[in-house]
Amino acid sequence: MTQPAQPALEKKPVNIAKRRQYVAAYALSMPFMVVFALMIAVPLFYAGYLSFFKKQLIGGVSFVGMDNYARALTDPSFLGGVGRMALFLVIQVPVMLGLSLLFALILDSGMLRLQRFIRLGVFLPYAIPSVIATLMWGYLYGKDFGPFAQLAKSLGLPAPDFLAGGNVLFSIMNIVTWGFVGYNMIVMYAALRSIPAELYEAARVDGAREWRLAWSIKIPAIRGALLLTTIFSVIGSFQLFNEPNLLRVIAPAAIGQDYTPNMYAFQLSFVNQDSNYAAAIAFLLGIVIMAVSYGVQLTANRKEKAS
Amino acid sequence: MKKDTKLAFWTWVPDIQKEVDLFQAKYPSVKVEVVNVGQGGAHYQKLRAAIQAGKGAPDVVQMEFDKLPSFTLTDSLLDLTPYGIGDLKSDYPGWVWSGVTPGGKGIYGVPQDTGPMGMLYREDLFTAAGLTVPKTWDDFAAAVTTYRGKNPSSMLTNWAPSSEANMLGLFWQAGGRPFSYDGAKSVKINLTGDAACKKVTAYWNDLFKSGNIGNEPDFNDAWYQGLNSGKYASWLTGAWGPVFLQGTAKSTAGKWRAAPLPQWDTSKPASGNYGGSTDAVLKSSENPIAAAMLARFVNTDEKAALTLANEQFLFPPATKTLNNPAFADATSSFYGGQKVNKQFTDISMTVQEGFQFLPFNDYAASSYDKTMGKAIGDRGDLNAALAAWQDDLVQYAKGQGFTVAS
Numbered sequence: 278m279t280q281p282a283q284p285a286l287e288k289k290p291v292n293i294a295k296r297r298q299y300v301a302a303y304a305l306s307m308p309f310m311v312v313f314a315l316m317i318a319v320p321l322f323y324a325g326y327l328s329f330f331k332k333q334l335i336g337g338v339s340f341v342g343m344d345n346y347a348r349a350l351t352d353p354s355f356l357g358g359v360g361r362m363a364l365f366l367v368i369q370v371p372v373m374l375g376l377s378l379l380f381a382l383i384l385d386s387g388m389l390r391l392q393r394f395i396r397l398g399v400f401l402p403y404a405i406p407s408v409i410a411t412l413m414w415g416y417l418y419g420k421d422f423g424p425f426a427q428l429a430k431s432l433g434l435p436a437p438d439f440l441a442g443g444n445v446l447f448s449i450m451n452i453v454t455w456g457f458v459g460y461n462m463i464v465m466y467a468a469l470r471s472i473p474a475e476l477y478e479a480a481r482v483d484g485a486r487e488w489r490l491a492w493s494i495k496i497p498a499i500r501g502a503l504l505l506t507t508i509f510s511v512i513g514s515f516q517l518f519n520e521p522n523l524l525r526v527i528a529p530a531a532i533g534q535d536y537t538p539n540m541y542a543f544q545l546s547f548v549n550q551d552s553n554y555a556a557a558i559a560f561l562l563g564i565v566i567m568a569v570s571y572g573v574q575l576t577a578n579r580k581e582k583a584s
Numbered sequence: 585m586k587k588d589t590k591l592a593f594w595t596w597v598p599d600i601q602k603e604v605d606l607f608q609a610k611y612p613s614v615k616v617e618v619v620n621v622g623q624g625g626a627h628y629q630k631l632r633a634a635i636q637a638g639k640g641a642p643d644v645v646q647m648e649f650d651k652l653p654s655f656t657l658t659d660s661l662l663d664l665t666p667y668g669i670g671d672l673k674s675d676y677p678g679w680v681w682s683g684v685t686p687g688g689k690g691i692y693g694v695p696q697d698t699g700p701m702g703m704l705y706r707e708d709l710f711t712a713a714g715l716t717v718p719k720t721w722d723d724f725a726a727a728v729t730t731y732r733g734k735n736p737s738s739m740l741t742n743w744a745p746s747s748e749a750n751m752l753g754l755f756w757q758a759g760g761r762p763f764s765y766d767g768a769k770s771v772k773i774n775l776t777g778d779a780a781c782k783k784v785t786a787y788w789n790d791l792f793k794s795g796n797i798g799n800e801p802d803f804n805d806a807w808y809q810g811l812n813s814g815k816y817a818s819w820l821t822g823a824w825g826p827v828f829l830q831g832t833a834k835s836t837a838g839k840w841r842a843a844p845l846p847q848w849d850t851s852k853p854a855s856g857n858y859g860g861s862t863d864a865v866l867k868s869s870e871n872p873i874a875a876a877m878l879a880r881f882v883n884t885d886e887k888a889a890l891t892l893a894n895e896q897f898l899f900p901p902a903t904k905t906l907n908n909p910a911f912a913d914a915t916s917s918f919y920g921g922q923k924v925n926k927q928f929t930d931i932s933m934t935v936q937e938g939f940q941f942l943p944f945n946d947y948a949a950s951s952y953d954k955t956m957g958k959a960i961g962d963r964g965d966l967n968a969a970l971a972a973w974q975d976d977l978v979q980y981a982k983g984q985g986f987t988v989a990s
Contacts, residue, residue: 334657334944335769335985419806421815442962527804529746530961533954547629548946549980 328556345557354535355558359515359565361446362537366514366569369450374506376454377461382491384462385469396466400459407456411523414452419527440528449520457513461506468502469495504577508570515566518543538562589614589874592642594631595863596623597696597896603888607881614874628946635660635868643869644879648861650749650941652693653686653765655864657943662865663690667876672884678937680901684862686940687767693862694879697898699822700932701753701858704829707841707920709738709817717843721787724846731817732796741818742798742810743788745961748952749858753822754788755781756856756939758848763948764940770987771942775974777990782970783848785956789966799960808832820845822858823899823928830918837918842927844934853934860901899928906932942977944984951976 331341349355380399383389402410418439420426426436439448476494485493496503518539525532534548535541538558546555593604593616604616619642621630628651634641635658647655655661664670669691673681676695684693705717713734718724724740731740744750755762760780764772775781791797798816800807810816811833819825826842833840845855863879865872882888884902893900893911900906906929915921942948952973959969974990981988 333983333985416805421806422809527801527806528961529801529953530799530958533958534950535954544950547625547632548950550632550944550946 324556324559327553328560330553332551332553334550345554346561348554349557349561354541355538355561358535358538358541359562362515362517365446365450365517366511369453370507370510370514372450373454373458374461374503374510376458377506378465378496378503380458380462381465381469382495384466385495386487386491388487396463399462402456402458403460405456407452407519408523410456411452411520414448414455415524415527418448440524440531442531445524445528445531449517449524452520453513453517457510461510464506465499465502468499472498500577500581504574507573507577511570511573512566515539515562515569585611585874585877586613589871591616591644591869591871591875591878593618593644593878594621594627594642595644595646596620596627597646597892597898599896600882600892602891602895603882603885604878606885606888606891607878610881611874611877614878616878631655635866638868641866641868643866643871643875645864645866646696646861647693647864648859649683649698649857650752650945652684652862652864653941653943654945656686656690656692656767657765660867661692662867662869662872662876663692664694664865664876664879665691667873667880669694669876669880672880675884675902675904677901677903677932677935679857679935679939682937683857683860686943687765689767693864694883695901696861696863696883696892697824697859698901698932699753699824699857699859699899700855700928700935701757701820701822701845702825702855702928702931703818703820703843703845704825704840705818705843706814706836706839708839709735709814713817717841718846719850721846721848725787725791728791728796729794735817738815738817739796739798740816741820742800742802742807742816743791743820743960744802744807745799745957746801746953748949748956750821751784751952751956752939752941753856753858754784754820754845756936757845757854758784758856759854759936760784761938761940763942765943769985770989771981772989773942773974773977773981774990775977776971782967785966785970788960792960792963792966795963799963801961812836822860823932824859824897826916826919826924826928827897830916838920840919841922842919842924844927844931854936855931855934856939857935860899899932942981944980947980948977951980 328345329340329342330338331344332338384392384396389395405413417423417425420436420438420440425439429436438444472495476498477490480490480494516539517537521532521536522540522543525534525536534544539562542555542558542562545558546552591614593600595618601618604618608614608616621627627646631641631645652661672694680695680698682688683698684695685691703717709731710717713731715727715730718727728740731738755778758780760778762773762775762778762781792799798810800810811819811829812835814836819829821828826840829840830837844853847853863883865875865879869875883892886904889900889902889905890908890910892898893905894914900911905911912926912929913923914925916924955973955976956966956969958964959966978988978990
């Protein structure tokens, strides 16, 4: 940036006004900067610093350079967790966002009765903390006393085991989807409401029906909102913690303590007393999330340019 | 003890303020602040964080027996020997006292409660199935089959996947001594080389393979429901179990009884311990004398100890309290008027000495979950899982700089 140096001095009144503006801008953004530095930047640097050391129960602390990172790249617990979350991502996120988009389009079409009631109903699960949602679903999944099991039993069928090793990932996907469909729907719905009505009129004059409107006008117009919700979902998937951690209580054999990378980092730090390695894991996870989010954004931008 | 002093006391015992009040009545110049920072993992995580931060740690802290060595390892606890705690030694059964002297050096806590293991069982279900109380483990295995044959929807017992402490109690009973720690740099890890541990593992492996016992995780709603609804006819647990069950399986009141664990050798009755805690003093305490006095008083003052036993239902570690008629002769209608305390007092006298924990028991437990626990949950091969547990622990210990013997 170039300074508006000498000439500006001559226009004194303007300069004072500008300086006041600057002062006000800094003063107003200062609280954010302070909190950002204390709560985000400092812990981040500290974690980065920690990740270059190794602390043994016997022998104390030593500098190990990139050793913790090298160890993580061959650690089946970490790689397994990342792989599991990648699978989670490619299945759960499209389903969830697809449902959100569907609900948003239906609401926006205005063809539904009880609009407000349904909108609130779809959104409501988001208002329930994930901890409580997981406890609730944990009960529903129960293979002795859960309603699904009871129903199956009364029909003489074997009770479905939602918490068995092969099923539990899908059971978690269901909880997350249930919780977040409404949230994403509201973001998309808000974007849909801001599309100028003239576009619709023009399209209707050309003879477009509702589904054609949705496909050719609405969806392209809310691309920004779709990208935003996708990126949020990518980040959320890799950071999964609450749902599997709570389900672990009722399915410890199916959900290991290293089930997700976040759970693994927590375990390393608080059970294995190895916060240095946990810090390295956290950093690597951050890099994975950045890379995937960037990839998503890049693909979206390319498509936009191509169209 | 006349100087104005403030002590912080972290504990999860409900209403321990009662015993603390007795202490403060005797030493009015000492002010004790009782704090409950949560149970289990949360308690130790906060404690470790406070120790690491160098401030905010309490003076006195409740600590389970199996966690003590991991805090003496980091040199966080005060050796209470200079504070005269050693004269309490003769008040406890030997196995209790050895629990507060990890590695045999120093005294790092005052025993608060213990969990010698016994069997709680449904007398009505046993009778209906024509079973008598199994005296030996062979009897128990036979009872498992018989019971299942008569009750396809119910099982004689459940053995949960994530219960390392519970399994160690059974190893302990069988004479297994897989771990030891010299208080410095050496640990012994010998799960697969210990004949008793192998015997117990193979025994349970067969029970799981038969499919006739449960493998449900414990301490969650489905398990409570199972105990309430007769899904399980017995529970092998520590001496704190009877009161716990009473609060959990209310609708089965009057139907339960307590008995010793089945035995490997009936001529030498034995038991192991599952759970129990101590009160330890942090090395960082600025008032070590007052802190040591508090830990001592709360657990050994006659009135305080009896209140802990009869009102907070902690199973007492001291011989005197165990044999006090006000404790031992108490009957419980939940157990059909049986003298349950007396039953467990007798069991407590049969717990063998010499069992030790690793100085990284948190890790040992989580490693158990992913090896033994996983095999239990999947009804896989427990014998192979024991070897996997052994290997994982050795690897961790070496990585942490210990000298490992097996």
